[in-house]
Amino acid sequence: MIAPDLVDLLRQGLTETAYMVGVATLLSGIGGLLVGVLLVLTDRGNLLAAPAVNALLGLVVNVGRSLPFIILLVAIIPFTRAVTGTTIGTTAAIVPLTVSAIPFYARIVETSIREVGHDVVNAARAMGASRWQIIVKVLLREARPGLVAGLTITVVALVGYSAMAGVVGGGGLGDLALRYGYQRFEDDVMIGTVVLLIVLVQAVQMLGDRLARHLSHR
Incomplete structure (x- = not known):
């Protein structure tokens, strides 16, 4: 039988x-959606072609993607403090999580939109569609399965990143595993956090896959 104290700890960690x-x-x-769309639109030959802006935006995205999360977590501590007023706790951990995930998802958005056929865009242009209509009703609409699948991958990555945030007191299951499972050698806490993380990831992946399949059949 699971101890009540352990259940409370795991519940709190899962909630955080x-x-x-x-x-x-x-x-x-x-x-990530905004940045990904801009990466496509500002490329050569596209609706808002601006090669210089595209190159700069691509460089920023590449730099963001190349930094391991644990390094980014420490590197932007001043920014995190400026935004949230602290560097400890679940709210503070949201800042590096978001900063790390935006370039990650932006590239997925870019790839998904680029897979939309040029003939579809050309047909919309021929019918007199505006730039905004092409972006929203053609590019984003046709790319929905890929966007959902990419967001699912991003959420799974964020679950892993959130566990690492426990190293700097970010709270959540990662912090629980570090303080109780590792530092106090409480194996039941460690096993509980691992099981909950696996269940959480599986649930997110199954939901995302189902939604992506649904959109691809419409």
């Missing part, structure tokens, strides 16, 4: 992880 990942997913989803 869900909070961190949920808010970071919302923010990085919006930010």
Whole structure:
């Protein structure tokens, strides 16, 4: 039988992880979508062609993707403090989680949109569609399965990142595993956190896959 104290600890850790990942997913989803769309639109021959802007934006995205999360977590501590007023806790952990996920998802968005056939875009242009209509009703609409699948991958990555945030007191299941499972050698806590992380990832992946398949058949 599982001890009540352990259940309470795991419940709190799961709640904090869900909070961190949920808010970071919302923010990085919006930010990554905007950046990914801009990467496509500002490329040569596209609707808002601006090669210099595209090159600069691509460089920023590449730098963001190349930094391991644990390094980024420490490197942007001043920025995290400026945004949240602290560097410890679940709310503070959302900042590096979002910063790391935006370039990650942006590249997935870019790839998904580029897979939309040029004939579809040309047909929309021929019918007099505006730039905004082409972006929203053609590019994003046709790329929905890839966007959802990419967001699912991003959420799974965020779950892993949130566990690493426990190293600097970010809270959640990672912090729980570090403080109790590792530092106090409480194996039941460590096993519990691992099981919950696996279940959480599997649930997210199954939901994302189902939604992506549904959109691809429409």
